[in-house]
Amino acid sequence: MHIESPPVSFEPRLEPPEDFSTLEEQLWPGGTRRDSRGELTLAGHQVSDLVAQYGTPLYVIDEADFRRRARSFTEHFPGWSIHYAGKSFLCRTVARWINEEGLCLDVCSGNELAVALSVGFPPERISLHGNNKTSEELRYGVKAGVGCIVVDSFDEIDRLRVISDDLGRPVPVMVRVTTGIHAETHQYVATSHEDQKFGLSIQSGQALKALLICHDQPQFDLLGIHSHIGSQILEVEGFARAAQITLSLVSQFQDATNDSIQEVNLGGGFGIAYVGSDEPWEMERLSDVLIRDVEKGCHYYDIPETKFAIEPGRAISGPPGVALYTVGTIKDVDIGEGFSRRYVSVDGGMSDNIRTALYDADYTATLANRTSVATPTLSRVVGIHCETGDVLVKDVYLPDDLALGDILAIPASGAYSRAMASNYNYALKPAVVGVVEGDTQVMLRRETLDDLLRLDQGEIGVGFEVEREV
Secondary structure, three states, X not given: OXXXXXXXXXXXXXXXXXXXXXXXXHHOOOOEEEOOOOOXXXXXXXXXXXXXXXXXXXXXXXXXXXXXXXXXXXXXXXXXXXXXXXXXXXOHHHHHHHHXXXXXXXXXXXXXXXXXXXXXXXXXXXXXXXXXXXXXXXXXXHHHOOOEEEEOOHHHHHHHHHHHHHHOOOEEEEEEEEOOOOOOOOHHHEOOOOOOOOXXXXXXXXXXXXXXXXXXXXXXXXXXXXXXXXXXXXXXXXXHHHHXXXXXXXXXHHHHHXXXXXXXXXXXXXXXXXXXXXXXXXXXHXXXXXXXXXXXXXXXXXXXXOEEXXXXXXXXXXXXXXXXXXXXXXXXXXXXXXXXXXXXXXXXXXXXXXXXXXXXXXXXXXXXXXXXXXXXXXXXXXXXXXXXXXXXXXXXXXXXXXXXOOEEEEOOOOOOOHHHOOOHHHOOOOEEEEEEOOEEEEEEOOOOHHHHHOOOOOOOOOOOOOOOOO
């Protein structure tokens, strides 16, 4: 039986590379090179050696690059508090790095808070976020002595009042507000328009009402206002507009109370380059524009000396991370009208990086264990999972001689990839390895099947073997 296929409209968005050995510097950690044989090295370590020792999928974090990016924010925003957004990627090692670099830390759950406290991160430099914190999490944060709880609703304010009375101590709080700014980013990571779950609206008057409640109640030490407009934002104008609207709220609060706001946190969301066409702002220009606009706003609204803060997450953790995969099945698929697409399957997928499936995110990839002079072939890098949407890289030119066992590297993979990993299809979450010149360290070990089976409380059937030889 002949089945008519729907018409195909396909036009490659990319130009084939002139040389597979070339690396686009803005996408890779500072310590990334090609050696004399064309193999990718990360902080001096050959990817083939890393894969031989730790397996794939594997996330590699360039420690020096991570620290350099953290330090860059403190250098370019003098006098501002820099809060690392732990949700982008957090483990004990990262918490130590952030502490040693003198940054503050934002956590979004009681468990993230526990990770930070387990390595002695100073609780007074931690802010606890979340739109639906449980009473247990709120109590844990207050007892731990966190520097701030960012309240997100009137319900939370009521519960915190009870906790404060019960523990006999005032709670330091900031009020999360929504400015109504529509950031140029994917709808799932835009967090300041009115119709979404975060914060209290400035436009409706809820934000000012919450500020006044926290100001007037003895259970609270009102520190200030928190505003966050979204993630992976590549234009700075949205941040500047949001700052002006937030400062107008500060002015309203001053007029209503004859009191001042101690701190304004303008959030994070500073975008990074995932592919060569991405053009994030240089740090110098970003800081110049934000600092200038904040100073103008303070002058316009006659706001006395107020501290300011920002919350970079992926801008610190994203570029230092590289994901390594081993190539498996390679399949050329005729998609109609004379076009074909090469599907390159690797041993990871949406279980360790869901961003492409969830946000339609763009990534690129390169052949990492060698270079090639073969013909560039338009390819799609896909994973192991039983989902059509299990795509890691939608379009990338890879050499025609790509083969089973080759290693692919995907840059800009440090943020919101391993942090959002799942066990779909009983996949094992990959290891994360930190690299510096001359040394490596396991930051998160690879999961094992035994780890997952220990969670399964079902009885083992008689006569069935669960041991598996690898």
